Amino acid sequence: MEMQQPKQRQRSVQRLRCSVMNYDWGKKGRDSVVGRLCASNSHSEIDLEKPYAEMWMGTHDSGPSFLIDQDLNNNNSTTTGSSPSLRDWVSNNPKDMLGHKVVQKWGSSDLPFLFKVQSVAKALSIQAHPDKELAKALHKSMPDIYKDDNYKPEMALALTYFQALCGFITLEELKKVIGNVPEIVELVGSEIENQVLRTTKEDGEDKVKSVIRLIFTQLMSTNKEIITAVTTKLKSRLQTESQVRQLTEKEQLVLQLEKQYPNDVGVISAFFLNYVKLNPGEALCLGANEPHAYISGDCIECMATSDNVVRAGLTPKHRDIKTLCSMLTYKQGLPEILRGVAVNPHVTRYIPPFEEFEVDRFHLPHGESTEFPAVPGPSIFVVTFGKGTICTSNGDHAIIQGDVLFAPAHTEISITSASELHIYRAGVNSTFLAS
Numbered sequence: 266m267e268m269q270q271p272k273q274r275q276r277s278v279q280r281l282r283c284s285v286m287n288y289d290w291g292k293k294g295r296d297s298v299v300g301r302l303c304a305s306n307s308h309s310e311i312d313l314e315k316p317y318a319e320m321w322m323g324t325h326d327s328g329p330s331f332l333i334d335q336d337l338n339n340n341n342s343t344t345t346g347s348s349p350s351l352r353d354w355v356s357n358n359p360k361d362m363l364g365h366k367v368v369q370k371w372g373s374s375d376l377p378f379l380f381k382v383q384s385v386a387k388a389l390s391i392q393a394h395p396d397k398e399l400a401k402a403l404h405k406s407m408p409d410i411y412k413d414d415n416y417k418p419e420m421a422l423a424l425t426y427f428q429a430l431c432g433f434i435t436l437e438e439l440k441k442v443i444g445n446v447p448e449i450v451e452l453v454g455s456e457i458e459n460q461v462l463r464t465t466k467e468d469g470e471d472k473v474k475s476v477i478r479l480i481f482t483q484l485m486s487t488n489k490e491i492i493t494a495v496t497t498k499l500k501s502r503l504q505t506e507s508q509v510r511q512l513t514e515k516e517q518l519v520l521q522l523e524k525q526y527p528n529d530v531g532v533i534s535a536f537f538l539n540y541v542k543l544n545p546g547e548a549l550c551l552g553a554n555e556p557h558a559y560i561s562g563d564c565i566e567c568m569a570t571s572d573n574v575v576r577a578g579l580t581p582k583h584r585d586i587k588t589l590c591s592m593l594t595y596k597q598g599l600p601e602i603l604r605g606v607a608v609n610p611h612v613t614r615y616i617p618p619f620e621e622f623e624v625d626r627f628h629l630p631h632g633e634s635t636e637f638p639a640v641p642g643p644s645i646f647v648v649t650f651g652k653g654t655i656c657t658s659n660g661d662h663a664i665i666q667g668d669v670l671f672a673p674a675h676t677e678i679s680i681t682s683a684s685e686l687h688i689y690r691a692g693v694n695s696t697f698l699a700s
């Protein structure tokens with residue numbers, strides 16, 4: 266489809282209207298950062314009863330962003346039926362929009378990254394995302410469930426106190442869990458219990474991984490009736506013990522998950538995973554084939570453009586336990602927490618070990634300015650708090666909380682704050698762009 270692009274607009278910053286996902290695990294109404302940002306992004310009212318789980322910023326088919334066809338300084342205009350999607354806009358002129366190097370590597374129609382804001386009230390499913398090879402195979406054999414053939418490494422950067430389950434605990438921790446949670450032994454049997462207890466680090470990494478894989482797969486494959494009986498037992502034991510002792514954080518979490526997802530195998534599997542807590546400004550990176558579940562809080566999320574999720578618990582959605590248990594790396598120990606590197610006094614950069622993306626956090630006090638130099642890849646900016654001005658060679662654009670802007674490759678930008686101002690930027694990994 267050929268589109269009209271007046272010359273002067275081609276290289277300039279574009280305002281976006283973004284898609285919102287009202288998944289039932291989202292925070293409701295005004296409590297939801299996503300709800301507040303989406304309401305101002307689309308100039309609509311917040312529905313106090315509705316969950317606002319995610320805002321998607323990018324070119325993914327399942328949640329496209331559209332250009333707001335308006336003068337950039339006029340906040341009152343809205344999109345019209347004829348507004349192009351960001352995807353159409355970009356693919357009409359890919360080398361200018363995405364930059365030569367990005368087009369060469371990832372093609373000419375999609376941004377390599379998908380940018381999101383996420384507000385979690387209730388745990389998301391226990392999931393993992395396939396690597397490139399497995400993503401292709403799953404998409405080929407089950408295209409209705411696995412809609413993309415791309416992998417989906419992701420990074421979550423906390424906006425508020427954020428909790429997640431992520432990766433397996435160590436073998437030593439697992440032995441303690443087995444000792445303290447008799448319900449797990451009841452589920453997996455004493456033979457597997459003994460195998461875990463007999464294994465030591467000295468047996469080698471492969472052996473340790475195979476034993477963790479064995480017990481986790483056994484747990485996840487247990488039938489629903491047994492899981493229901495055992496979670497009921499676990500719940501009443503913990504409730505009784507809470508009268509006489511302080512429950513551990515993990516036990517408290519397990520009770521919380523049980524309330525959200527009664528009789529779900531995911532409740533017990535929480536004992537196998539690391540309980541990670543992020544303060545605002547801290548980020549978690551998740552590579553392919555790592556199990557995780559976000560539990561609560563608001564975050565900025567960035568990932569390779571894909572929506573491939575293999576789920577196994579804490580979800581009413583399709584579960585694919587066989588695929589999940591066979592794909593996991595069974596790597597153990599706490600994941601690395603990124604705190605970012607200072608680019609200047611107002612900007613912190615989070616660089617994950619993936620080529621597709623990085624995230625910058627701009628925190629400006631009132632009346633400050635900062636420059637964003639031209640880079641040979643595209644960027645998306647989302648204003649999460651406050652107001653100010655974005656200046657480019659094409660003019661000045663007033664910005665306010667909820668605004669989302671697309672900047673083509675090679676756009677030089679300066680940002681000035683008219684209050685305390687928080688902006689997040691997603692772009693292609695600068696390590697890749699510089700290579």
Ligand code: ZN
Pocket residue numbers: 392394419557
């Ligand atoms: Zn995920």
